[in-house]
Amino acid sequence: MNTKTYPIELPHSAFSALRKSPSEFVQEMKYAAVVKWYEDGLISQDKAAEIAGLSRYDFLQLLSRYQVSIIQYTQEILDEELNNALSEDRH
Known part of the structure; x- marks a missing residue:
């Protein structure tokens, strides 16, 4: 993957507050962002x-760590699925 580095300014206390090294902190920020x-x-x-x-397997594990469902439905998709299920039950 082609990458680009962008500087970000953070107070030194951010690393000690989370008890992480700068590289661990950056990795955790990346994980939090993609989740x-x-x-x-x-x-x-x-x-x-x-x-x-x-x-992908490790990303699914990361979702679990952040307590985020691996299945993401928008309200529109969920409504459509529920309507389809209800109409099938009526037949």
């Missing part, structure tokens, strides 16, 4: 795993 983007429906599992530098 949130996936949860918000902005990226797929495959893209999130790629950005995080993880296998």
Whole structure:
């Protein structure tokens, strides 16, 4: 994967507050970002795993660690699925 580095300014206390080295802190920020983007429906599992530098299996484990469901439905998709299920029950 082709990458680009972007500087970010953080107070030194951020690392000690979380008891993480700067590299661990950056990795955790990357993980938190891709999990949130996936949860918000902005990226797929495959893209999130790629950005995080993880296998898809490891990304699914990361979702579990962050207590995020591996299945993401928008309200529109959920309503459609429920309507389909209800109409099938009526037949």
